[in-house]
Amino acid sequence: MSVEQVVFLVLAVVAVGAAVGVVTSKNIFYSALLLIACLFTVAGFFVLLEATFLAAVQVLIYVGAIAVLIIFAVMLTERMMGKTARAWNEQWWIALLVVICLAAVMVQVVITANWQLSDGAVPTDAVSALGQTLLTTYVLPFEVASVLLLMALIGAIIIAREEPQEEK
Amino acid sequence: MIPLSWYLIVAAILFCIGLYGALARRNAIGILMGIELMLNAVNINLVAFWRYITPEVLTGQVFAIFVITVAAAEATIGLALIISIFRNRETVIVEDVDMMKW
Structure with a gap:
């Protein structure tokens, strides 16, 4: 090993x-x-x-x-x-059952699948290649991600803000 | 060299643990933590596939970065909602927040 x-x-x-x-x-x-x-x-x-x-x-x-x-x-x-509050709801055993079945299926698939492995090497300047990929091929998702972050920022501020007293 | 299947198995186990947390937790913050675990498992998968199948093209890493972005947005909004609910209802137990249930 x-x-x-x-x-x-x-x-x-x-x-x-x-x-x-x-x-x-x-x-x-x-x-x-x-x-x-x-x-x-x-x-x-x-x-x-x-x-x-x-x-x-x-x-x-x-x-x-x-x-x-x-x-x-x-x-x-x-x-x-x-500290005494229960951590799980009443359906925890159903969830456990489902999760164990899912894990069994996924592990089975991973073990039996025939992956087409490549033995290529990682580019030596992987970070700059990553930046170039982000700003050429994936520039649209990149911009959408920035808009998403802005929306999340504004949304979080508005949702979590203390409401003004007269509105209550 | 570590076999690809080791990474995939660890990611599958992490995903299932996270799914269990998201399904069975009563605390809303616990549910969010379960979702973060699931997203991390997906990221391990993406990067492992990138490294073992297409190491010359950086698509896997790009997608992992997008997943991290979405996870950050999701955590921010989720925690803002939880804090807002706590302020109005004095609870973070999802079973007690059922006013939209019929």
């Missing part, structure tokens, strides 16, 4: 363990912290896959922005969440 494979297995165990903790923890704050661990391991997978730019983006956006946003929301809504 090579070093890469050992690193991968360690990352995989941490990722799956943290993800299980995210959905099972009764305390939503622990879930948020475990989610950060899981997002870090995903960045590790990106490094193993030689997508270094994406690994940096993953740490900056997911760990730096989204996880902090989630922790903020947890802090703002913590009052109602007693």
